């Protein structure tokens with residue numbers, strides 16, 4: 184064929200054929216090449232290599248969702264009798280894994296408020312197998328100082344796993360701060376278009392080999408179509424993130440001085456409690472922010488209903504802006520007491536800033552605020 188495809192094709196194949204039995208035996212024994220798409224697939228490997236390079240890791244392992252990446256990463260490291268210490272302010276699905284599922288497998292889990300650094304350190308000092316972090320947090324964008332926690336965990340011989348979904352590899356490099364396994368919901372910024380569900384975990388070759396083995400058995404590999412679309416998203420990742428960083432910063436400044444806004448949570452604002460840590464550990468403050476309307480639940484719902492450019496939807500990290508009221512969806516399962524502890528009030532709104540013109544987004548917010 185003269186002329187090659189500029190973009191690699193999607194390898195929609197479940198299996199691979201061989202000319203000689205010895206070739207098949209080589210693949211099975213040496214794990215190089217392809218035999219069955221639950222083990223490996225060229226489209227998935229392209230994404231794995233690209234994200235591993237972005238994260239500064241030796242290898243990536245692609246999954247069917249962020250949760251498949253997280254559960255496989257954690258379960259490949261924590262066995263019966265082990266202890267996992269995690270921050271309490273982690274993604275809801277991850278919280279369920281630690282709170283509801285792992286104890287059933289005799290893995291002890293301890294969840295601590297991320298802003299109580301002394302308590303977190305004390306729990307790490309008691310000994311652990313896995314330290315699990317996620318920063319910035321959802322929905323209040325708290326920023327955890329990764330390096331001292333990772334160093335303390337390593338002193339106890341633990342593996343440090345971190346969810347880098349909110350920041351993306353453009354804004355934050357966890358491995359430079361001591362993290363061993365970085366996980367992502369590729370559904371969010373990596374894919375970037377709200378059209379796939381996918382996940383990835385990156386690490387050195389040893390941890391990756393273990394995750395690969397678990398993935399082979401648990402069966403949660405990324406599908407080739409999602410891999411193709413993630414790859415397409417990655418080609419514009421840096422551009423999108425730069426734009427989303429800039430727009431989110433402008434929107435946070437606009438909201439911060441607005442009379443109908445009680446509080447704005449954005450790590451780029453000097454008033455944010457973790458601004459100094461974010462400044463040190465992130466190269467951009469990200470496209471996520473949240474704010475409290477100066478009103479009650481009904482007034483906040485009224486604000487949400489008036490948004491036009493910004494869609495009322497859960498999820499984040501794509502080219503179109505999305506807003507939600509955490510109390511009605513992501514945090515609906517929390518008791519009022521736990522919600523209060525997590526700082527999730529009835530007037531809190533979370534915003535994922537897309538790539539639309541920022542003036543259009545500010546106008547949309549202004550119009551909806553005027554209606555409150």
Ligand SMILES: Cc1ncc(COP(=O)(O)O)c(C=O)c1O
Nearest residue numbers: 248249250274346348368370381
């Ligand atoms: C920070 C974070 N981690 C993990 C996940 C889970 O990802 P997925 O929905 O792709 O399984 C999400 C989903 O919203 C998330 O926000």
